[in-house]
Amino acid sequence: MLGKRQLISVLTLAVLAGLLLVAARPAQAQTEAVLFAQTFTSLFSFDYSNGARPYLAPLVQGADGNFYGTTTVGGANGPYGAIFKITPSGTLSVVHSFGGFGDGAYPSAGLVLGTDGNFYGTTEVGGGAYYSGTVFKMTPDGTLTTLHSFCNDGPPCTDGAQPDAALIQASNGDFYGTTQNGGTNNTGAGTVFKITPKGKLTTLYSFCSQPNCADGGYPNSSLVQASNGNFYGTTYSTVFKMTAKGTLMTLHTFTGNDGSNIIAGLVQASDGSFYGTASAGAPKNDGTVFKITAKGAFTILHTFDGDDGITPEGGLVQATDGNLYGTTLYGGANLEGTVFKITPSGTLTTLYSFCLLPSCADGSEPTGALLQATNGVLYGTTGWGGTEDEGTVFSVASELNPFVFLLTKSGKVNAKVQILGQGFEGTSAVAFNGVAATYTIVSDTYLTAVVPAGAMTGYVTVDTASGTLISSVKFKVVP
Numbered sequence: 001m002l003g004k005r006q007l008i009s010v011l012t013l014a015v016l017a018g019l020l021l022v023a024a025r026p027a028q029a030q031t032e033a034v035l036f037a038q039t040f041t042s043l044f045s046f047d048y049s050n051g052a053r054p055y056l057a058p059l060v061q062g063a064d065g066n067f068y069g070t071t072t073v074g075g076a077n078g079p080y081g082a083i084f085k086i087t088p089s090g091t092l093s094v095v096h097s098f099g100g101f102g103d104g105a106y107p108s109a110g111l112v113l114g115t116d117g118n119f120y121g122t123t124e125v126g127g128g129a130y131y132s133g134t135v136f137k138m139t140p141d142g143t144l145t146t147l148h149s150f151c152n153d154g155p156p157c158t159d160g161a162q163p164d165a166a167l168i169q170a171s172n173g174d175f176y177g178t179t180q181n182g183g184t185n186n187t188g189a190g191t192v193f194k195i196t197p198k199g200k201l202t203t204l205y206s207f208c209s210q211p212n213c214a215d216g217g218y219p220n221s222s223l224v225q226a227s228n229g230n231f232y233g234t235t236y237s238t239v240f241k242m243t244a245k246g247t248l249m250t251l252h253t254f255t256g257n258d259g260s261n262i263i264a265g266l267v268q269a270s271d272g273s274f275y276g277t278a279s280a281g282a283p284k285n286d287g288t289v290f291k292i293t294a295k296g297a298f299t300i301l302h303t304f305d306g307d308d309g310i311t312p313e314g315g316l317v318q319a320t321d322g323n324l325y326g327t328t329l330y331g332g333a334n335l336e337g338t339v340f341k342i343t344p345s346g347t348l349t350t351l352y353s354f355c356l357l358p359s360c361a362d363g364s365e366p367t368g369a370l371l372q373a374t375n376g377v378l379y380g381t382t383g384w385g386g387t388e389d390e391g392t393v394f395s396v397a398s399e400l401n402p403f404v405f406l407l408t409k410s411g412k413v414n415a416k417v418q419i420l421g422q423g424f425e426g427t428s429a430v431a432f433n434g435v436a437a438t439y440t441i442v443s444d445t446y447l448t449a450v451v452p453a454g455a456m457t458g459y460v461t462v463d464t465a466s467g468t469l470i471s472s473v474k475f476k477v478v479p
Contacts, residue, residue: 040339040352042362043090043379044393045386048074050094051082052390054381056220056263056314057110057166058369059086059393060119061405061420062140065445067371067379067393068095068119070107074390080105081123083138086393088375095142101126103146104134109166109222110368111138112175115407115418116197120147120175122163128152132161132182135175135195147199150179157182159203160191165222165265171410172244173197176204176231178219185209189217190235192242204246207235215250216240221265221315224274226294227476232274234262239276239292251296256281258300259288264315264369266292267324270473271344275301275324277312286310286331289324289342301346306331308350309338315369316342317378320403320472325351325378327366336364336385339378339396351396360385363392372472374421374445376400404462404469410476415451417475419462426465432475433458451477 046052051071059067066085075082075097086092098105104123111119119138127134128149135148151157160179167175175195183191183206192205207217216235223233223242231242232251237260239252254260259278266274278288286304289312304310309328316324324342332338332353339352354364363382370380378396386392407418419430424447430439432455439449449460460471 039397040362041090041395041397042357042386042392043395044086044092045361045363045388046071046074046390046392047388048390049076050092051075051084053383054368054391054393055108055383056164056368057108057381058314059371059379059381060111060113061371061373062113062119063117063407063418063420063446064140064443065420065422067373068111068113069381069393070110070121071391072106072108080126081107083107083111083119083121083142083144088373088377088395090393092393096138096144098123098126101131103127103144104136108164112167112169113407114169114175114197115173120167120169120197122165122167122177124162124164130154130157130161132157133163133179135163135167135177135199135201137197148195148201151182156184156186156188158184158206159201160193161188164220167195168223168225170225170231170244171229176223176225178221178223178233180218180220183207187213187217189213190219192219192223192231192233192246192248205242205248214253215248216253220263224266224268226268226274227272228294230294232266232268232294234265234276236262238262239266239274239296239298241294252292252298254278254281258282258298259290263313267316267318269318269324269344270322273344275316275318275344277314277316277326279311279313279329287312287328289316289326289346289348291344301344302342302348304328304331308332308348309340313367314380317370317372319372319378319400320376321400325370325372327368327370327380329365329367336360337366337382339366339370339380341398351398354382355385360389361387363394370396372400374403374405374469376402402469403472404460406460406471406473406475409473410478411451412478413451413453413455417449417451417460419447419449419460419471420445421447421462421464421469423464423466423469424462427462428465429461429463431461432456432477433460451475
């Protein structure tokens with residue numbers, strides 16, 4: 001019998017014989033209607049008292065091996081939202097419930113795990129006299145500190161307003177983010193900002209600075225720091241590049257035929273290009289998946305048509321098999337959203353269509369990006385559905401191998417690197433591109449290692465009792 005607060009439902013989808021190709025679509029946008037062997041598990045159903053509507057917030061893995069996320073509303077204090085922790089097996093606990101305007105409210109974005117072991121995030125409203133949102137720091141045990149309240153100086157909110165995207169921690173240790181409103185221009189079209197771990201905020205760029213807002217505006221998405229050190233992101237209608245000092249260049253302006261209503265950010269894949277989604281646009285207005293190079297060469301990889309999904313609001317994640325994974329808000333076999341895989345060349349496979357169970361007990365309408373945890377499994381959330389119709393947490397196991405995640409992705413020789421994974425208590429060796437390193441086992445899911453002399457840029461390996469784990473990205477050795 002299903003419990004009222006938690007649903008553990010495992011649905012195994014077997015391999016279907018043959019392929020059904022949509023002949024009317026160009027070769028680079030072919031869709032496979034074959035589902036390879038994978039297991040979907042609905043881990044938890046929210047009931048409002050523990051949060052509800054985990055909107056655009058992807059999960060993040062903590063040093064303890066658990067996953068942390070936010071809900072836009074709900075929690076112990078009512079409608080203001082919450083931060084939760086959930087184990088890989090589905091046991092959820094509320095870490096912090098927002099109180100309203102004092103510590104912020106409606107945390108639409110997810111969290112980022114800082115190199116200091118704390119979590120950092122934003123709330124869309126609340127904080128300060130003008131209730132324009134906050135940046136906060138939270139310890140793993142739930143102690144929350146407001147680092148900045150937007151619009152401190154009052155309208156026109158030159159420091160920004162309503163941050164609706166997660167932060168990223170850059171290689172210099174500072175955090176970077178966007179606000180969807182405010183800025184130095186009268187249009188209030190949003191900003192890009194930098195904030196130190198202690199809370200000193202600098203506005204780097206205010207959108208709509210160019211005639212006719214050619215530089216775009218109203219960013220809803222996170223930034224990504226590329227391997228070249230620059231930042232890349234999206235506004236509602238553009239893709240842009242920005243230097244660390246705030247010089248911005250528009251790389252692409254969407255026309256509608258190639259996508260529109262850009263809500264998600266970008267991911268830089270192993271080939272150096274950036275991949276993203278447009279929630280609308282193209283012939284049927286159902287959204288697209290696109291690729292763009294660092295110099296701005298743009299390619300549509302896939303155009304959604306309803307059967308394979310509609311409205312991909314969440315971003316993409318590149319998994320360890322080299323493919324990209326994401327979700328659509330609507331569409332699919334049951335019209336309530338999908339989980340999909342797409343190759344870098346544009347072949348899309350629908351992995352799961354939500355609302356397969358009665359009353360959508362497995363969830364519906366996923367909006368956030370997926371997380372590939374270090375156990376290889378993909379985890380995500382839905383904004384609706386579940387046993388109480390308040391949203392769910394789910395996982396999709398697709399035979400992807402376990403790996404280690406580098407919380408620190410670059411550094412000099414003798415720098416300490418933080419590594420997340422599993423099975424570390426049986427570790428026998430750590431190496432940077434084949435060069436042995438000294439290491440300290442902190443827990444079964446967290447260790448640190450020192451960049452050894454002679455190490456070159458490359459993958460980090462950890463030899464555990466169950467086998468060798470390889471980092472998902474290369475570690476960059478800085479001269």
